[in-house]
Amino acid sequence: MTLGRDDWLDVARKVDWTYRYVSEEEVFPPEMSGRPWLPHDAWQGWNEAYRTTYREYVSNQRAKDDAVLGVRSALSKVHILEGLDPGWLQLVKFHNGALALAEYAGAVAELRMARFGRDSAWRMMATLGALDEIRHTQIPLLLGHDMLRFDGNFDWTHKAYHTNEWMIIAARHLFDDMFLAADAIDLAIQLNLVFETGFSNLQFMAMAAMADRASHHLFEKALASIQTDEARHSQIGHPVLRTLIENGGKDRAQFLVDKMWWRCWRLLIALTGSAMEYLVPVEARTRSFKEFMEEWVIEQFTKNLAEFGLERPWFWDLFLEELDSAHHSFQLGLYAYRTTLWFDVAMPDAEERCWLSEKYPQWDEIFGPFWKRLEEEWATNGEAGTLAYALPAICNLCQLPTLFVRPGKNTACTLMLGGRNYLFCSQPCRWIFEQQKERFTDHRSVVDRIVAGQAPGKLIDLHDWMGLEAPTETGKDLRRGLSPWRLEPVPTA
Amino acid sequence: MAPPRPPSRKSYSRMATERRIPSEYEIVSSDLHYNYPHRFELAGDNPVIAWYNRYREGSLLLAQNWEAFADPRRTTYHGYNERQDRKEDVVDGLLREIDETGYDRRLSDGWVEFLDQWYAPLRYPAHGLQMLAAYIAQMAPASRITNCAAFQAADETRRLQRIAYRSAQLADHRPGVDLARHRQVWEGAEAFQPLRELIERALVTYDWGEALIVTNAVIKPQLDRLINEELAGRLAAANGDPILQSIHFSLQEDAGWHVAWTAALVDVAMADTPINDEQISQWIDRWRPLASHATESLAAVALSAPSLAAG
Numbered sequence: 001m002t003l004g005r006d007d008w009l010d011v012a013r014k015v016d017w018t019y020r021y022v023s024e025e026e027v028f029p030p031e032m033s034g035r036p037w038l039p040h041d042a043w044q045g046w047n048e049a050y051r052t053t054y055r056e057y058v059s060n061q062r063a064k065d066d067a068v069l070g071v072r073s074a075l076s077k078v079h080i081l082e083g084l085d086p087g088w089l090q091l092v093k094f095h096n097g098a099l100a101l102a103e104y105a106g107a108v109a110e111l112r113m114a115r116f117g118r119d120s121a122w123r124m125m126a127t128l129g130a131l132d133e134i135r136h137t138q139i140p141l142l143l144g145h146d147m148l149r150f151d152g153n154f155d156w157t158h159k160a161y162h163t164n165e166w167m168i169i170a171a172r173h174l175f176d177d178m179f180l181a182a183d184a185i186d187l188a189i190q191l192n193l194v195f196e197t198g199f200s201n202l203q204f205m206a207m208a209a210m211a212d213r214a215s216h217h218l219f220e221k222a223l224a225s226i227q228t229d230e231a232r233h234s235q236i237g238h239p240v241l242r243t244l245i246e247n248g249g250k251d252r253a254q255f256l257v258d259k260m261w262w263r264c265w266r267l268l269i270a271l272t273g274s275a276m277e278y279l280v281p282v283e284a285r286t287r288s289f290k291e292f293m294e295e296w297v298i299e300q301f302t303k304n305l306a307e308f309g310l311e312r313p314w315f316w317d318l319f320l321e322e323l324d325s326a327h328h329s330f331q332l333g334l335y336a337y338r339t340t341l342w343f344d345v346a347m348p349d350a351e352e353r354c355w356l357s358e359k360y361p362q363w364d365e366i367f368g369p370f371w372k373r374l375e376e377e378w379a380t381n382g383e384a385g386t387l388a389y390a391l392p393a394i395c396n397l398c399q400l401p402t403l404f405v406r407p408g409k410n411t412a413c414t415l416m417l418g419g420r421n422y423l424f425c426s427q428p429c430r431w432i433f434e435q436q437k438e439r440f441t442d443h444r445s446v447v448d449r450i451v452a453g454q455a456p457g458k459l460i461d462l463h464d465w466m467g468l469e470a471p472t473e474t475g476k477d478l479r480r481g482l483s484p485w486r487l488e489p490v491p492t493a
Numbered sequence: 494m495a496p497p498r499p500p501s502r503k504s505y506s507r508m509a510t511e512r513r514i515p516s517e518y519e520i521v522s523s524d525l526h527y528n529y530p531h532r533f534e535l536a537g538d539n540p541v542i543a544w545y546n547r548y549r550e551g552s553l554l555l556a557q558n559w560e561a562f563a564d565p566r567r568t569t570y571h572g573y574n575e576r577q578d579r580k581e582d583v584v585d586g587l588l589r590e591i592d593e594t595g596y597d598r599r600l601s602d603g604w605v606e607f608l609d610q611w612y613a614p615l616r617y618p619a620h621g622l623q624m625l626a627a628y629i630a631q632m633a634p635a636s637r638i639t640n641c642a643a644f645q646a647a648d649e650t651r652r653l654q655r656i657a658y659r660s661a662q663l664a665d666h667r668p669g670v671d672l673a674r675h676r677q678v679w680e681g682a683e684a685f686q687p688l689r690e691l692i693e694r695a696l697v698t699y700d701w702g703e704a705l706i707v708t709n710a711v712i713k714p715q716l717d718r719l720i721n722e723e724l725a726g727r728l729a730a731a732n733g734d735p736i737l738q739s740i741h742f743s744l745q746e747d748a749g750w751h752v753a754w755t756a757a758l759v760d761v762a763m764a765d766t767p768i769n770d771e772q773i774s775q776w777i778d779r780w781r782p783l784a785s786h787a788t789e790s791l792a793a794v795a796l797s798a799p800s801l802a803a804g
Contacts, residue, residue, distance in 0.1 A: 003661055008657055008660075020693065054581075054651045054654050057574075058581055061570075061574045065575075107643065112631050114623070124623075124650060126627075127650050130643050131570065134643060135570045142521055145505065148504065148505070149501045150501060152499045152501050154502075158506075158508075158524070159505065172527070176528075181541045472499050473499070480497075
């Protein structure tokens with residue numbers, strides 16, 4: 001009779017031993033393994049909820065890859081790409097650039113846990129998690145490479161993280177903080193628990209549903225398949241959090257959850273919210289970003305918090321208020337500074353405005369006038385009138401422009417520290433900074449670098465510094481002024 | 494009318510293949526560590542970044558261009574699972590055969606005792622090797638090296654799980670095999686202690702280059718051969734356990750690749766920076782006595798098996 005998984009897997013999962021020739025603390029140094037540093041006895045109850053063997057892993061993953069690559073060979077033809085909505089294509093370009101190499105950094109994070117995680121079962125899960133993240137790098141790199149024939153700017157799938165493009169600097173700052181420059185305990189909570197169980201399904205599953213409706217079936221298949229891996233390895237976070245709380249680390253746990261909730265929210269505004277509601281064609285939109293957040297993130301995650309006896313983050317009210325407006329404000333910023341992006345940015349057309357007003361009853365009143373003014377600029381001064389030229393104020397924590405929550409309500413704040421005046425988009429960003437000053441004080445935002453002469457102040461030179469080859473790669477108005485209300489063509493097109 | 498599209502490209506601009514279109518392996522594996530060298534966004538006194546600066550950028554194994562390394566097997570994620578799934582099918586078949594043919598009943602008491610004492614506890618050092626590979630992978634300065642070492646860590650998981658499965662299967666079929674005792678054997682039996690010392694000392698060797706050389710050029714070639722080809726290989730066959738030999742034949746294929754990619758990497762390191770030759774030799778000289786002592790001590794347990802392997 002063949003043994004079932006439960007008959008033998010514990011024999012393989014639990015293989016820690018007592019160190020004799022070196023100390024346990026040398027093998028698991030606190031700077032990599034994390035604090036509080038507890039002897040292994042405290043960790044031996046570490047158990048993942050859903051178990052997987054190596055044998056099951058290679059078989060399942062092979063089948064999943066076969067399915068995605070099968071669709072790729074059928075559907076990555078140029079004529080199929082030609083049929084895709086132009087806004088949707090920009091979304092894919094944005095997504096690929098922002099995520100492909102970040103996933104690879106995620107593989108390094110999983111490998112850190114595979115070596116410095118405190119229980120063998122944790123290390124084993126993380127070994128498979130590292131392979132997952134290699135997969136999540138390789139799929140977009142492969143699909144992005146196929147798209148180069150169609151649009152050479154898909155080069156940013158591979159190139160983005162090697163550049164100083166400002167949004168990528170913001171992403172690097174976040175991902176360094178979340179996992180690449182974090183010890184095993186912090187990263188298990190920040191990456192696996194908060195980001196992967198809390199937020200990543202929005203980027204992957206919600207986007208997959210829209211990809212389906214936008215007839216980009218290959219992208220849909222890839223995203224949905226990736227999310228099934230995330231669901232497996234994200235469970236690393238729960239037993240780590242539980243052990244931390246059981247050993248007097250509840251305040252620390254609450255801090256990490258609050259901090260990363262806020263930082264993930266900022267990421268989602270930038271990466272998901274604006275793309276979902278300004279680049280996805282209206283007919284492909286299922287729910288609004290706010291509706292997705294309410295249903296997929298807030299409801300699910302508050303249940304998780306309750307399970308551990310943790311509180312909602314202290315900034316909950318501000319977060320709820322931002323749901324109605326932060327990504328709309330951000331979109332205005334993206335539009336005005338679009339030449340510093342690697343993808344095109346859309347001004348909503350009449351149909352999209354109706355949709356936005358329906359989903360966000362105050363949208364027309366708050367944001368309508370800004371877009372109207374931009375239309376008028378197109379009509380009277382051409383593209384030049386629609387671009388921002390002044391340096392934006394950049395938050396010293398999230399590295400995004402300080403333009404939340406909405407016009408008329410400015411949440412920006414400052415902090416004087418060590419003779420330097422730091423600027424923040426909001427109280428939560430300042431609070432995070434203050435809690436971990438040693439982590440963040442030395443960092444300079446893009447604008448700080450320009451002011452200090454470390455980055456060029458002239459836009460043309462700045463494009464070069466950011467790795468953007470102008471005018472080919474620099475972001476444009478999605479419709480290039482071809483709509484009746486934007487008469488002037490983009491001068492560089 | 495759709496706006497004009499940016500001109501097409503043949504390949505990613507950072508792929509240094511000149512005019513040649515890069516292979517699928519190159520497209521998905523190259524130049525992915527955007528933080529190397531010294532390119533974290535947070536400050537250098539962050540403990541983890543300081544660790545990288547000290548042990549990766551500051552490693553005594555140096556090269557100008559680690560991107561010159563390519564895995565001789567050109568392993569992609571998809572290729573890895575495809576290959577390993579096929580190999581695991583074979584091992585599944587072997588383990589099923591044990592169940593279906595009453596194989597374990599025919600093993601001699603002496604051999605079962607040997608497996609219980611010297612084979613089953615090997616899952617502990619196998620896990621040590623998994624941890625070592627995971628360390629090499631996360632510290633490597635180039636993504637193609639990281640990928641090889643990450644797949645190696647997974648291979649070590651495979652070996653450890655197959656040893657565990659086989660031990661549990663044997664315990665199911667034969668009284669006297671005690672799964673709860675193996676940790677104690679690993680920690681207590683004299684013949685295991687030099688190996689335990691070797692693995693423990695390697696685990697706290699944090700210079701990236703030294704960890705690579707110690708693990709993949711010193712420990713593994715000797716130990717993998719001893720485990721996969723001798724103890725669970727020829728010795729198993731001599732004791733009427735040819736299926737164990739077949740299982741470890743498959744595991745030794747993994748180990749053969751670990752040697753092959755390491756050799757290719759050492760070639761790149763020496764061609765790039767000739768002084769590496771001396772550094773690598775120093776590490777090998779320093780670690781070889783400990784490693785030889787560990788493998789000789791473990792090899793001697795073969796004498797306690799009922800039959801000795803021929804030759």
